[in-house]
Amino acid sequence: xxxHIKYILNFEWLTNVAITPxxxxxxxxxxVIGILVLxxxxxxxYEGVEERKWWHNLKLWAWLDLAFIFTVYYIF
Amino acid sequence: xxxxxxxxVVLFYMAGIxxxxxxxxxxxxxxxxxxxxxxxxxxxxxxxxxxxxxxxALDFVGVSGQAYRFGISVGNFDWIGSVPAMLLAAFIxxxxxxxxxxxxxxxxxxxxxxxxxxxxxxxxxxxxFAFNLGAIFWASAVFLETLLDWPxxxxxxxxxxxxxxxVVVGIYTFFGGLTAVVxxxxxxxxxxxxxxxxxVFLGFYQVGGWDGLVAKMxxxxxxxxxxxxxxxxxxxxxxxxxxxxxxxxxFVMANAYxxxxxxVVQRCLAAKNEWHxxxxxxxxxxxxxFIPVMVLFPGLIATVMHPGLEEGDQAFPMLIGTLLPIGLxxxxxxxxxxxxMSSIDSVLNSTATLWTKDIYQKFIKKEASDKHYxxxxxxxxxxxxxxxxxxxxxxKKFPGIxxxxxxxxxxFQGPIFSILLLGIFFRRIxxxxxxxxxxxxxxxxxxxxxxxxxxxxxxxxFLYVSWWSFVAGFIITIVVSIFTKPHPExxxxxxxxxxxEKNGVNK
Numbered sequence: 010x011x012x013h014i015k016y017i018l019n020f021e022w023l024t025n026v027a028i029t030p031x032x033x034x035x036x037x038x039x040x041v042i043g044i045l046v047l048x049x050x051x052x053x054x055y056e057g058v059e060e061r062k063w064w065h066n067l068k069l070w071a072w073l074d075l076a077f078i079f080t081v082y083y084i085f
Numbered sequence: 086x087x088x089x090x091x092x093x094v095v096l097f098y099m100a101g102i103x104x105x106x107x108x109x110x111x112x113x114x115x116x117x118x119x120x121x122x123x124x125x126x127x128x129x130x131x132x133x134x135x136x137x138x139x140x141x142a143l144d145f146v147g148v149s150g151q152a153y154r155f156g157i158s159v160g161n162f163d164w165i166g167s168v169p170a171m172l173l174a175a176f177i178x179x180x181x182x183x184x185x186x187x188x189x190x191x192x193x194x195x196x197x198x199x200x201x202x203x204x205x206x207x208x209x210x211x212x213x214f215a216f217n218l219g220a221i222f223w224a225s226a227v228f229l230e231t232l233l234d235w236p237x238x239x240x241x242x243x244x245x246x247x248x249x250x251x252v253v254v255g256i257y258t259f260f261g262g263l264t265a266v267v268x269x270x271x272x273x274x275x276x277x278x279x280x281x282x283x284x285v286f287l288g289f290y291q292v293g294g295w296d297g298l299v300a301k302m303x304x305x306x307x308x309x310x311x312x313x314x315x316x317x318x319x320x321x322x323x324x325x326x327x328x329x330x331x332x333x334x335x336f337v338m339a340n341a342y343x344x345x346x347x348x349v350v351q352r353c354l355a356a357k358n359e360w361h362x363x364x365x366x367x368x369x370x371x372x373x374x375f376i377p378v379m380v381l382f383p384g385l386i387a388t389v390m391h392p393g394l395e396e397g398d399q400a401f402p403m404l405i406g407t408l409l410p411i412g413l414x415x416x417x418x419x420x421x422x423x424x425x426m427s428s429i430d431s432v433l434n435s436t437a438t439l440w441t442k443d444i445y446q447k448f449i450k451k452e453a454s455d456k457h458y459x460x461x462x463x464x465x466x467x468x469x470x471x472x473x474x475x476x477x478x479x480x481k482k483f484p485g486i487x488x489x490x491x492x493x494x495x496x497f498q499g500p501i502f503s504i505l506l507l508g509i510f511f512r513r514i515x516x517x518x519x520x521x522x523x524x525x526x527x528x529x530x531x532x533x534x535x536x537x538x539x540x541x542x543x544x545x546x547f548l549y550v551s552w553w554s555f556v557a558g559f560i561i562t563i564v565v566s567i568f569t570k571p572h573p574e575x576x577x578x579x580x581x582x583x584x585x586e587k588n589g590v591n592k
Contacts, residue, residue, distance in 0.1 A: 011539070011540075014540065015540060015541070015542065018533075018540055018541060018549060018553060019319075019541055019542045019543070019546075019549065020319055020326070020328035020329075020332070020549070021319070021542075023319055023328050024318075024319045024320060026319070027318075028314070028316055028318060028327075031316050031318075031327045031331075032316050034331065035165065035316065035327075035331065038165075038169065038331075038335070039169075042169055042172060046172065046176065049176055053180075054363075055360065056180065056359045056360060057358035057359035057360035057361065057362075058358075058360045065360065067175070067176075067360075067363055067364055067367055070364065070367040070368070070371070071172050071175070071176075071367055073371065074168050074171075074172065074367060074370045074371050074374070075168070075172075077371070077374055078164055078165065078168045078374060081164055081315070081374075082164070082165070082315060082316075085157060085313060085314065085315040085316075
């Protein structure tokens with residue numbers, strides 16, 4: 010019983026997942042976040058801005074962050 | 086020991102920061118000015134303040150030491166351990182906290198759930214911050230004692246350094262409140278980046294650039310090649326298997342820290358409007374991605390320049406001694422001191438806010454003038470300062486206390502994030518569901534920690550403990566919510582994501 014609990018708690022059921030698919034999971038997470046950011050309504054993004062400029066679009070900022078971190082995890 | 090020029094740079098920096106912070110005294114007229122900077126802060130200052138408060142001299146030494154021992158996998162904490170969480174905070178949590186006009190995160194929990202949850206969360210943070218303050222003061226003192234050549238008449242080791250730090254930080258935090266904290270942090274971040282990047286730049290110059298570092302590491306043997314792998318296998322010998330990084334760090338600890346930590350989120354609540362509140366987190370996430378460059382690369386460079394050190398924590402000091410010329414060494418020490426001072430001022434102001442708003446105003450004196458609460462905030466700051474100074478030597482006498490404090494906080498991280506997450510997304514989650522989820526999650530957390538040697542295979546399973554306590558809190562909250570009565574929908578407007586908008590309110 011204890012061994013079974015340890016197997017679950019220590020994620021031993023994922024031991025066979027190699028580094029490459031694991032890296033794919035990380036990169037996939039960044040892509041999913043990027044898509045979710047895309048789906049946020051524009052009015053919500055610009056809330057508080059009196060005169061909208063392109064650089065007020067926080068989706069672009071978020072994608073810049075995600076592009077940076079995606080590159081880091083892709084390389085390393 | 087530093088040269089005369091280096092000491093001058095450090096002392097000039099400390100005096101400058103104190104005067105700059107003191108200057109913001111003239112903007113403090115109400116408790117909102119003191120705790121939330123009058124809700125006038127721009128995104129760039131908040132983002133810089135979040136980043137510099139999050140990192141201190143201990144990180145420079147400790148993270149470099151871990152990079153020396155384990156390689157770049159420790160960088161996960163600032164990369165994947167920050168960016169997704171800060172984006173979630175920026176787009177979902179912070180706008181709701183800001184719109185609700187909150188002063189504290191436990192205040193949100195009180196409105197969304199009930200006062201039991203609010204008080205438990207608030208007391209947890211107060212206890213953690215108060216004891217953490219002593220540990221940071223001690224670190225500052227050790228730091229100053231090694232670099233300053235004190236005059237003979239000040240033969241009062243350690244205390245003179247503790248008191249010097251307390252006076253400098255205390256004066257501007259007491260008088261200038263959050264405005265002074267954030268605006269001094271802006272300067273501190275610039276100094277920290279300049280000092281940190283100077284070390285990396287000179288280090289790379291010495292080892293022949295990135296290619297030289299990789300080639301020299303390869304020459305050191307096969308075991309050093311995994312030092313450039315961010316993602317480590319499940320059965321890694323490092324404390325950072327990818328499962329722990331993904332489930333424990335990315336999904337739980339990072340979110341709990343960026344969304345539930347008063348010292349981080351309080352700055353966003355002080356933004357001048359909702360857009361600035363959101364932008365501050367995304368800008369902070371961008372800056373945060375450069376932190377590993379400053380704290381991690383020195384560890385890698387030291388692996389090549391100073392192989393075979395007994396302790397990884399010796400890597401960074403060794404590198405400073407080898408690389409930096411006179412003058413720059415003083416700048417780097419000023420940068421490290423900047424990290425410590427910004428941590429102290431954040432803790433002081435956030436704890437004063439938690440005490441005044443969640444405990445004093447709620448339970449001790451409900452109907453008092455705004456001036457009264459402003460004074461309570463200031464008195465609390467002074468009392469905390471004294472408490473921090475007096476408890477600083479405890480860190481020396483009981484070296485395990487810093488770890489114990491961190492462990493104490495880790496019990497709450499997973500459960501608190503589970504009720505924050507469920508609370509903001511699902512209106513059906515009830516007050517008693519949240520209360521049971523928090524208490525049940527903490528119980529699971531403590532149980533797992535107490536039995537860690539028999540349940541976990543890695544030495545320090547804090548990432549796994551936080552994940553499983555989050556899962557426990559999550560499930561308990563849902564189950565209890567199913568059997569208990571939710572708040573009326575109108576009461577949840579502005580507290581649950583897009584609930585009001587869906588019902589045509591505020592639109």
